[in-house]
Amino acid sequence: MTDPLALGPHDFGALYRRLRGAAGAGPTPRGALDRITPELVRRAAGEVRTGRTVSMAAPVETRQEPDCPDPARHWLTAPAPPESPADGLHFAMDRLAMNMHSNADSHLDALCHVIWEGTLYGGTPPSTLTPSGATALSVDLARDGIVGRGVLLDIPGLHGVPWLEPGVQVTTEDLVAAEAAQNVRVEPGDLLFVRVGHRRRRRAMGPWDVARERAGLHPTAMEFLAEREVAVLGCDSNSDAAPSTIPGVAFPIHVLAVHAMGIHLLDYLQFEDLTPLCAERGHWSFLCVVAPLRVPGATGSPVNPIAVL
Incomplete structure (x- = not known):
């Protein structure tokens, strides 16, 4: 039986060209971030209703795990063990x-990340x-922060499950249905966050x-983002399903979002603190603030x- 979600290389190429065309005749200085105008930030x-702040990042992983063969290394450099600080000032x-x-780890992909x-x-x-860093399209494009209206679409919630199983792909129909179910609409310049339940599954099953x-x-769900003129895409996985349905293209969402559309990606976020609060309020949009580190020439940032809220 033919997989209705499968795309051949020719289909993917045509989709890429459509999305690149939809992004405009030429690249803008900051990619899709230029869609976030001062007026949209004010709006x-x-x-903000309650002033409550909620993190959408996961704790930095410092243990070697199946999904993290190269974990972050964090260590105390002072005081040097086993020394015990003497009287007076120490740091x-x-x-x-x-x-x-x-x-x-939760991170941002800069526009220089995808070749x-x-x-x-x-x-x-x-x-x-x-070797010393990217001289164009680096994370420095977001040095002043990314501030705008965030919208969270809860796809497992739409289907009445705690998470989507690995390999499941979110379609345009899912995104539109989630909007209707949550009484929210993705608008131009929005930061779109798509929950697949990755973090909840990781917590429950390891x-x-x-x-x-x-x-x-x-991949065809990116046409939804093009139509709505989304500025940033974030997910609690890395937005790309695996295995890929595109032969020879392991990360089609990265190719389409970053390379064709100039959209910065936020990968491996966590929405398990935010989702119940949005559900309780019946309100799935919020002010969102993203502040990447200013690492000159970097391809991304934690x-x-x-x-x-």
Whole structure:
């Protein structure tokens, strides 16, 4: 039986060209972030009702797990063990080293992260990626922060399940149905967050090899984002389902979002604190603040997105 969700290379190529065309005649300086105007930020501030703040980041993973073979390394550098500080002033200090694009840690993908068919977003040459960092399209494009209206679409909630099983793909129909069920509409310049329940499954069943199996979006769902002119896409997986349905393209959502559409991605977030609060309020939009680290030339950054309710 033919898989109705499968796309061939020709179909994917046509989808890529449509989405690149929908993004505009040429690349904008900050990609889709340019859709977030000062007026939209002011309007997003009106979403605040209670002033409560909620993190959408997972704790940094420092243990080696099936989904995190290269965990972050965090250690105390002072005082040096087993020394006990003497009288007077002392400072406790520590150091953190991490893979920016871990399959366990919450992070932002910059527009220089995806190389497709020999170019970066907007036809930027890969020669801009140097050993000392990217000289174009780096995380520095978001140095002033990403602030706007966030919208959370709860796809497992739509289907009455705690999470989507690995391999399940979220379609445009799912996104539209979630809007209707939650009485919310994704609008131009929004930061769209799609919950697949990845973190809840990880908590309940333990880590697994997400490089092989994970829930995510179907490539054609990106047409929904193009139509609504979304500025940022975030997910509690990395937005791409695995295994991919596109032969030879392991991360089609990354190719379409970052390379074709200039959309920054927020990967491996967690919505388990935010979802019940939105459900309780019956209100699924909020002011959102994302502040990536200012690491010159970086292809991404760890992030702690904050929803302000």
